[in-house]
Amino acid sequence: MCRWAAYRGNPLYLEELVSSPAHSLIEQSHCANRAKTATNGDGFGIAWYGDHPEPGRYRDILPAWSDCNLRSLARQIRSPLFLAHVRAATNGGTRRDNCHPFVHGRWSFMHNGQISGFERIRRRMEALLPDTLFDARAGTTDSELLFLLALHFGLENDPLGAVAEAIATVEDFSHRHGGDALVRFTAAFSDGGRLYAVRYATDHKPPTLYAAPMGGKCGKTTGYCLVSEPLNDDVDAWMEIPDGSAITLCDDGMKREIFEPKLLSVAA
Template identity: 75%
Template sequence: MCRWAAYRGKPLYLEELVSSPAHSLIEQSHCATRAKTATNGDGFGIAWYGERPEPGRYRDILPAWSDCNLKSLARQIRSPLFLAHVRAATGGGTRRDNCHPFVHGVWSFMHNGQIADFEHLRRPMESMLDNDLYAARTGATDSELLFLLAKQFGLERDPLAAMAETIGLVERLAAQLGRKVLVRFTAAFSDGRTLYAVRYATDLHAPTLYAAPMDRTGGYCLVSEPLNDDTDAWVEIPDGSAVVLGEDGIDVQLFAPGSHAPAKGNLAVAG
């Protein structure tokens, strides 16, 4: 399973999530504590928003701990919204096109999880993309395909409804084909203005997701596992939830595949 971290708020140097904390994302790349595998060395990536609508992006197949360019970029780049990911491959080779985050237009997306029997579902899933989105697919992962399907289903109009429709489609397709119905999905995605995250699993064993305020900026970070030992600061996002980080702060909603009716949750995040 992969590890990731995302931030939205006043501009912040990427290193404050990626490399500086005691349990930074780079530290998690070789010593994750809340994942099935402690090592996430199959590549990494960062996507950040600045003065242009579309995000900048840097990805490579090296382990995050061994790439000096990543530490240098994280120290120099300051952004109000960014996504960072270290990969433990469950499908698709170790190549740059398979490293997260994935980008299409102004949207960026990263994922931790899996689709059971994906090799049997991949072709019918790809057939649902229009020609432009099919041509935009450069890698071989289930993650990139989920992202493009969400684009197909209206990510720009209603991001959470599009993601719910995408996951519902995968579950229905697996059932129709007589395959194992299992989606584990903890993802973050953004259009450069709002940061969204979803934690969901068919079997109620979704990969972890935590939220905490960044006191100095008034912003929030979302992470696969806490970046430090300040247990009072970190709140675990429940399975079956969506998070929306926008101008008005953080909102946690119920999330279910197939349909999405926004409803404010009662999650309290310190700050």
């Protein structure tokens, strides 16, 4: 399983999540505490928003702990919204196109989890994509394909609804063509304005997700971070997000609501 961290709020240096904390994302890349695999060394990536609508992005196949450029970039880049990911591959080889976050237009997306029996339903999932999105597929992972399906189902206008339909479609395909359906999905995605996250699993055993406020002077909350596992030992600061939840971070703070896959149309 992968590990990731995301932030929205007042501009913050990426190192505040990626490299500086005692249990930073780089530390988790070789010593994760709350994952089935302690090592997440199959590449990494960061996506951040600045002065342009589309995010900047840096990815590589090296383990995060061994890339000196990542530490340097994290120390210099300051952003109000960013996503960072270290990968432990379940589907797709170790290549740059398979490293998260994935980007399309102004949208960025990263995922921790898996689709059981993905190879049996991949062609049917790909067949749903219009040519423009099919041609945008650069890698071979289930994560990227889920992202493109969500774009097809209306991520631009209804982000959480589009992700709910994408997951429901995958579960439907799995039931009808692959046997038992099992989707484990803990993901973050953003259009550069709002930051969204979902924690869900068909078997109610999703990868972990935690949230915490980031504070400025006088203890005032200046933003929120979402992480696969806490960045330090201050257990009171971290709230575990329950299974079947959707999170939205915006100017009004953090909102949590129930997340449930919804199949709006039946594909062949």
